[in-house]
Amino acid sequence: MSPADPLLRATALQKSFGGNQVLKSIDLRIDSGQVVALVGPSGSGKTTVLRCLNGLETPDGGTVAFRGGPAIDFGPKVSKKDALALRDRSAMVFQTYNLFPHMTVLENVIEGPVKVQKRPRREAIADAERLLARVGLADKRDDHPFNLSGGQQQRVGIVRALALQPDLLLFDEPTSALDPELVGEVLTVIKELAEEKWTMVIVTHELAFAREVADEVVFMDGGVVVEHGHPDQVLRAPHHERTRRFVDRLLNPF
């Protein structure tokens, strides 16, 4: 594949839980350096898309291909090895941070690089310290997560993902569990990552943030992509009635 190929291409992703078809058929294309905001009502399947890309869920059907890797066909015969290979291309930042409470901030960050990627510990620590300094948490390296505010924990969560040097960063509603006054510090970090041309998919309800940071907004509803395009178009002048209703509701909640 040439560099002009997308970093990731997903086609016809399907996923059901019990009898409930959460993803009907999702196509997604993400270019290197692109920031994609995934928006939509709750239950629309956006988090499930993210989880499928990271291998946290195995789709029932469809394909996912990262540049330079095989196109993994999630038919009934998909191998576990293939499904796991996906995971190493991306890293997830969780809504509820999911930091390891028994480890210090630094240990949280170097766990993946040292124990999984087998990088030299000293090098991993140097990287981690640099990343922590960048998000303003250099002095927290030896603290445990429960001593940190939600915003600080989420910044550690972001650093933990960055330390793996993944091709793609996935954010699952990264500010939804935060007190309102802490949202800004996390969004600022994400914005800086966007400026550094990290490729990111962000599930978010922060439409103003999506409009500012995203190169593309994908609006999902009922397990399908209703429309996608430039944030100004999708969020200001949506083509579809469903998108318009959703945007209106978020902008004028009362």
Added chain:
Amino acid sequence: MDWDLLRSSFWPMLSGGLTATIPLALASFALGLLLALVIALMRISGQPVLSAIARFYVSVIRGTPLLVQLFVIFYGLPSLGVTIDPWPSAIIAFSLNVAGYAAEILRAAILSVPKGQWEAGHTIGMSRALTLRRVILPQAARVSVPPLSNTFISLVKDTSLASLILVGELFREAQQIASFSQQFMLVYMEAAAIYWVFCLVLSTGQSALEKRLDRYVAR
């Protein structure tokens, strides 16, 4: 009060406690815990056959008296041509028994760790085994210390049953001294007191361990 008897019987009993009761309990607990982890993992493996075997094991162990288990191994097996000495018999019986109880404790402790911790392990590239070892078990350990301490303290006292298969532990010493001196009340109360002190020490150890494991957990 027969102070001479109290003093002369103290050392054999204490020595039986230190050289038999405690080592027997420690060895059985260590082995039992290992087996318990295997059984707990079988139980939560999602494999119907493994899970059923684990459930059956726990059911049999919990559903039959420890004394019967001990007698089956020591007095029963020889009729099948398998003769095991008192000490190994006791260790086998006690560890199999502890495993049945501890397996349920470990299973509950592992399941008490939030699912997000497994997912965090997954997203940083860990296998399930590595996540279990590095992320889940350290957190499950904290939850399981109080109930496992209970199990261990029960085990220390249950080792007195080994006197019935001729292991020279604390209570066997007590029985011998009691029948020799005919001072049953005094000697058995003394034995009880020694067991009690052992358990007090263990409880202190439990508190210290809990404190240590609590350091990093928000309460």
